[in-house]
Amino acid sequence: MAVLKPLKSGYYVWHYVPSLPASVVFIILFLFITAAxxxxxxxxxxxxxxxFLVGGLMEVIGYIARAKAENETDKLMPYIVQSTFTLLPPVLFAASIYMVLGRIIRAARGEQYSLIRVARLTKTFVWGDVVSFFIQGSGAGLMAQGASLSSTGQWIVIGGLLVQIIMFGLFGMIAMVFHYRYTRYSVSAMAYSGSNWLGSLYMLYGVSLLIMVRSIFRVVEFVMGNDGYPMKNEWTLYIFDAVPMFIVMVVFYFWYPSKLQPLNQDTERVNSAEGLDSTDGVVQLYMGDRQVGQKD
Known part of the structure; x- marks a missing residue:
């Protein structure tokens, strides 16, 4: 039977023995949906x-590390891997989500109803996502260095999570303002035929809310610290992190944005407006509408 053990220094990085069955369940779930x-x-x-795909792979690796940690609570590496690889995936999910909104706006021919020009909207939120990613990543790295830096690392992670929450709040506001204006001014529903762009917008609302709830939970977890209830009770991680993130991946899969194209492909080139190739320093995550003519 697995026993909770400290590091050689006597410091406990774990406050419970990680559940092997729970880890295995989510390894299977995330592996399946990531393959999909x-x-x-x-x-x-x-x-x-x-x-989105990379985020799913990170979830799989994170829960593999948790499974391995059941009998290795006295080793630092499994803790570092599971902590980092379950903390960061939502930031990657957000990157794709931000870019979907721009495609929805263009597909609906509603650029004039957006608070921010579509190309600028995409770049602004992706840059914010990059900042959040690196802040959270650096904080997670410090937390793994031991008791002396754990508190500093936690507050850095909190800062990164707050950036993510603020960006999601602004994102949601921009999406809802666009939705309201578009509906209010009765733009023709035929502006985009052959796809349920409105369904994609509702999908964004749903997954954004789930990620927001998860991020708020993580802020509460880190603010309460090592002696707080979330850090000492494993079920909170699964209910407020693992389950919501799995649902996010499932919902995004079934409402995959594969048909979000403007009606006139000759005059509306989404890749030229939303592509990140013109933004120095950011990995090119988006390469345009190669799916033209394909069906779900």
Missing amino acids: HGYKLYKFRLWFCIP
């Missing part, structure tokens, strides 16, 4: 969805 996303990505060539 890989199939969709291959089929439709929607390169801006690559972060």
Whole structure:
């Protein structure tokens, strides 16, 4: 039977013995849905969805590390891997989500109803996502260095999570303002035929809310610290992190943005407006509409 053990220094990085069965369940779930996303990505060539696939792979690795940690609570590496690889995936999910909104706006021919020009909207939120990613990553690295830096690392992670929450709040506001204006001014529903762009917008609302709730939970977890209830009770991680993130991946899969194209492909080139190739320093996550003519 697994026993909770400290590091050689006497410091406990774990406050419980991680559940092997729970870890295995979510390894299987995330592996399955990530493979499904890989199939969709291959089929439709929607390169801006690559972060979603990478996020799913990180979840799988994170829960493999938790499974391994059941009998290795006295070793630092499994803790570092599971902590980092379950903390960062939502940031990657967000990168793809941000880019979907721009495609929805263009597909609906509603650029004039957006608070921010579509190309600028995409770049602004992706840059914010990059900042959040690196802040959280650096904080997670410090937390793994031991008791002396753990508190500092936790507050840095909190800062990164707050950036993510603020960006999601602004994102949601922009999406809802666009939705309201578009509906209010009765723009023709025929502006985009052949796809349920409105369904994609509702999908964004749903997954954004789930990620927001998860991020708020993580802020509470880190603010309460090592002696707080969330850090000492494993079930909170699964209910407020693992389950919501799995649902996010499932919902995004079934409402995959494979048909979000403007009606006139000759005059509306989404890749030129939303592509990140003109933004120095950011990995090119999006390569345009290669899925033209393909069906779900």
